Amino acid sequence: MADIGLLIIRLVIGLTFVGHGMQKLFGWFGGPGITGMGQWLESIGIKPGGKYWAIYAGVFELVGGILFTVGYLTWLGAALIVIIMIDAIVTVHGKNGYWADKGGFEYNFVLIAVTIGVALTGPGQYSLFYHPY
Numbered sequence: 001m002a003d004i005g006l007l008i009i010r011l012v013i014g015l016t017f018v019g020h021g022m023q024k025l026f027g028w029f030g031g032p033g034i035t036g037m038g039q040w041l042e043s044i045g046i047k048p049g050g051k052y053w054a055i056y057a058g059v060f061e062l063v064g065g066i067l068f069t070v071g072y073l074t075w076l077g078a079a080l081i082v083i084i085m086i087d088a089i090v091t092v093h094g095k096n097g098y099w100a101d102k103g104g105f106e107y108n109f110v111l112i113a114v115t116i117g118v119a120l121t122g123p124g125q126y127s128l129f130y131h132p133y
Helices: 003-026 033-043 050-070 074-096 105-119
Strands: none
Touching: 003 033, 003 050, 003 074, 003 105, 033 050, 050 074, 074 105
16 A cells, blocks of 8 residues: 555656646646746846746756656656755745745645655655665
C-alpha cells in the first residue's frame, strides 16, 4: 500500500508542476506564457530579464514535475520543485506570513516537505526507477 500512496503523491504533485510549467512556458491551461509571466515578474521587482526568469521557472517546474511524476531521478525532480518553492516564498509569499489564506507560504512549505519526504523515501515500486532498499 505504501507504493500506491507514493504513486498518488507523485502523480498529484508532479502533474500539478507539469501544468504550472506549461502555463509559464506555453500559455496552456490559462497561463500567461513566457511574455506574460516575464512582465508579471518584472512588475514585482524581478528586473531585468523577467522573460528569462519566467523560462527558468517554467523549465524547473516542467522538468521537475515530469521527473517527480514518473519516479525517475526523483531526487532531482524534488530538488527542482523545492528550488521553485523557495523562490516563491522569498519573492512573493514570505512577506505575508505563514498562512495561505493571507497569501503566505503555508502551501509552498507543505510542497517542500512532501517532495523532500518522497525524495528521501524513494519513488516506490510503481515508478520508472524502482530500487528496493
